[in-house]
Amino acid sequence: MQGTAAGGTAVGGAAVGGTVDAVNRLAARWADTVTGAAVFSAAGVWPLLAFLADGASGAAREELADAVGVPADQAAAAARELLGAMGAMRGLSSALGLWTRPELTVGEEWRAGLPADTHGVLSGDLQVCQKALDSWAAERTGGLIERMPVALDEDVAMVLASALALRTEWPRPFDELMLSPDAGPWQGRQLAGLRRTGVRLDRVGVASGPHGYVTELKVPGDNGIDVHLLLGEQRMTPGQVLGSGVDILGRRLAVVPSGQLPYGDVGPGLRVEQQRCGTPRPPELTVTTVAYDMRTRHDLLALHGLFGLTTARDTGDGHFPGISPLPLAVGKAEQSAVAQFGALGFRAGAVTAIAPTPAGALPDLRCTTTVVTARFDRPFGFLAVHRESRLVLTAGWVTEPTQYGDGSHASR
16 A cells, blocks of 8 residues: 655746635635534645546536536646645645555546656555555644544545645744633633733734624734634624635735724724823733634535535446546545644644544823733634635634643644
């Protein structure tokens, strides 16, 4: 059994920009299905769907092309370009793997459209092959994902998988504290809180979206990967909040920086006020949030319409003549994803697999300054974003933050 990884090229170009927008739109549509805690990666799913679209025919081809937002005859090239761009991003490692049964003939033209050195073989020993696939997932994600999300069985003729892992550190770490919100779903809980004060008021702002106001906080990493925290109005759904975040990235929604906002409660969790101080000092931004460590497994076939896999599931017919003359249908499609946000930085990983089957005297307070406080002390969303391309690498909705005192919230 063999396994391989894909390499990369430079980031940039209109074609990559169009693909980034297509991936981010898939992320927004996926977010619309989220009802509770979840972490997911559209960037991990998208290339697989694109390669499937390239080898599909009939209704399956049309549905897959619609899901990826790119014509099927352009999908493989777009996927190669996206994988190349991701391979060049600092702080991100990505890989693509293809494994087939020896008896499965793979179309030369379709296989040639994959990145080089991606093809391995599934032997007859399922246990050995499963162990090798699990090792591939663990190695390609630095141990964040320990197993391939799909389990091999006698019906699996092929596995097409992607893996990505990202890591960024905060140039200025957060201070750790015990946080006990006095309202909302986390009221009274002792949580692993994080706090940081700085002078960049433009790190946080408010956008007015179609479903309500959203506060966006950008937490920059040291390698070009940022994490955007998104807090919406309490009545808003995860999909509405995360969708607004994607629209902000696509410049379809404008964010008003906190330094341009009036005094008072100006957005969800965001307050601007004037405070007295003993000596002149610049405006400051104090951010309070929570650490989190999230893991989610997704059955993509449960959302077959979202991913363009409705027809492709039908085992009564073959849908991928460009991949193999053997009639194939998609029998399994799953993703495992993890995200960890802590005082020192952020880590995330995702493996996606599709398996076709057959703080004296009173101070002198004569001066004033502007003080902005932002609190993410109830469920909120996040987007891990490549700063230059604005590609959403992972996204999620936080409902279960880390408990204070468990010692696991540094994300070293």
